[in-house]
Amino acid sequence: MQLTVNNLCAIHYLLSASKIVMMAFPEQKLARMNGILQSFTGFGMLVGPILGSLLFNLGGFQLPFYTVGVLLLVLAAINQYVIPPELEAQCGYKRMDTSVTGSEISRNSESRPLG
Numbered sequence: 001m002q003l004t005v006n007n008l009c010a011i012h013y014l015l016s017a018s019k020i021v022m023m024a025f026p027e028q029k030l031a032r033m034n035g036i037l038q039s040f041t042g043f044g045m046l047v048g049p050i051l052g053s054l055l056f057n058l059g060g061f062q063l064p065f066y067t068v069g070v071l072l073l074v075l076a077a078i079n080q081y082v083i084p085p086e087l088e089a090q091c092g093y094k095r096m097d098t099s100v101t102g103s104e105i106s107r108n109s110e111s112r113p114l115g
Contacts, residue, residue: 014041 017037025033055064 017041 021033021037052064
């Protein structure tokens with residue numbers, strides 16, 4: 001069962017990553033960028049289990065999961081500023097609105113009853 005879920009996730013990752021590369025780069029650079037994507041994917045699949053086992057030996061069962069979680073949060077924050085808004089719009093994503101002020105939060109919370 002675990003292998004089936006793993007393979008399904010890998011397929012979805014590769015398809016979505018390839019789609020993003022096709023939309024982000026001009027046709028002249030597609031082959032090179034796809035090659036780089038595939039190379040780093042293979043590198044991650046090679047190095048990931050090694051690093052995971054090292055983290056497991058250092059901190060037990062939870063440390064690899066905490067490490068990946070923190071790494072994903074950091075990368076998500078970096079991507080928020082690195083990915084250009086034009087590419088997000090082209091892919092159909094909406095940029096998160098981070099301009100909410102404290103007064104808007106208190107006004108919205110007062111208008112809705114708790115419970």
